[in-house]
Amino acid sequence: MACPHAPQDATPAKPTAAGETIVREEGAQLDFSHDMSYGDYLHLDEVLGAQHPLSPDHNEMLFIVQHQTSELWMKLMLHELTAAVRHLAADQLQPAFKMLARVSKIMEQLVHAWDVLATMTPPEYSAIRPYLAQSSGFQSWQYRCIEFSLGNKNAAMRKPHAHRPDLLQIVDAAWHRPSLYDEALRLLARRGIPVPASHTERDWTLPYTASEGVMQAWLQVYRAPDQHWDLYQLGEELTDLEDAFRLWRFRHVTTVERVIGFKRGTGGTGGVNYLRKMLDVVLFPEIWQLRTEL
Template sequence: MSAAQPAARGEEIVREEGAQLDFSQSMSYGDYLHLDELLGAQHPLSPTHNEMLFIIQHQTSELWLKLMLHELHAALDCVRADALQPAFKMLSRVSRIMEQLVHAWDVLATMTPSEYTALRPYLASSSGFQSWQYRCIEFRLGNKNAAMLRPHAHRPDHLATVEAAWRAPSLYDEALRLLARRGLPIPQTHLDRDWAQPYAAHAEVEQAWLTVYRSPEDHWDLYQLGEELVDLEDAFRLWRFRHVTTVERVIGFKRGTGGTGGVPYLRKMLDTVLFPELWTLRTDL
């Protein structure tokens, strides 16, 4: 075979591939993902180099929160319908999303205090504290607090969404209702209550979970549900811890731009327990 033949074959492959690479008549990658809009959504207000990092950090976090809400809504529906196998997949995915959000703080932590100080005046009163998606996630996970509706009052559309999540049964509420449907003794006070009120731990609820954990072979799917919930809260705790340490590293003990107490407020949030009986039962097993 002459040297000209491989070259000719190479040119033929290039022509064939080129014909397949014309996306002018079909949907392209950028079309499907609306990349023009997505990549054009960063509009720095300051002359500082680091603002692009700050914007993209928070925009990507909001995209992950959107997916998390999508999975949580579906998981809640599955638990209500006693369809636990698909719920397990969704809850596991939520935990993995939370891991992504934990590692996102590593990138933001590359911003030094002096770099953030140069950026901060341009943020005005905007703050992650005002994220309506995050608030819906907290409410869906059971951290109910009526005061947390106020940061969203300036957007009636978002307020309505957040308030609906506040008034609805949480993921843990639905898990307890499922235990009751399976014949486990959940007190009526925890099956028919004002869902907008914070959850209060109860000794009888712990006993119901202890029944599951002491005989997992008899209640395997409920046992797995309990562990999926613990995985989720474990990941959520790590996210909160990484949040407070990053904030302290970058701004110290200054107040947050949204009016919160900053680090002291975030440290208080570290004490929040979403699924209390699933943690206390470990001491009593």
């Protein structure tokens, strides 16, 4: 009697030389000797061959994979952020909203990635730390571009990349461009919302400074959301984004404190003390201040 749970679209199982069985789905291609395969498309040989532990310790693989996957997520984040800024500058809000929502979801992934690294105990990290030399996540050029794209401009943060002119050029480009928030304010001004000229045409390399005039502009939007619905939605997309970014930063701080305590970072930073200071950085200040005024 046939098994009632057998798949209806499968051919009979055939024993292999090893005694296993293969169920071939109808139409499935199994020979890729002349076609691009999954591994070919994703360049998995290069990706999976990029982990080269320097220590004899088992746990270094976790440390490497954690940071490599984070860099991959950051690559996608920059791809989306850059396009979102470009769409805002072109008054194309709907695709920008989609991209910003995706960036927030990527940050959620990065928050949970710290949960995996937090399984590394202090003795386990101490075993690999000497092999890291001066390398540090502080030196991530992609993270720096993300910070600059979100408006946290700091000329000194270009210096860790001075030894790589190719990377410094990319970081400098992000430093000179208007940030996501700069373009949001310029959009408000184009829509007839009064925004101080000091915040729509300025030196984009300077850190953003909060403005009462900018808060009043956002209040005009938030007090009449039906009249300015897409601008209101933009404000909430920015709120979601900074909310997710704060969680990412906070999870970073707590994981570092859990693993190394208050030791100095491998790149020479103050470690947890430096990271805690970064928690106080507000990217879109008026978006948060206006909630008290409503």
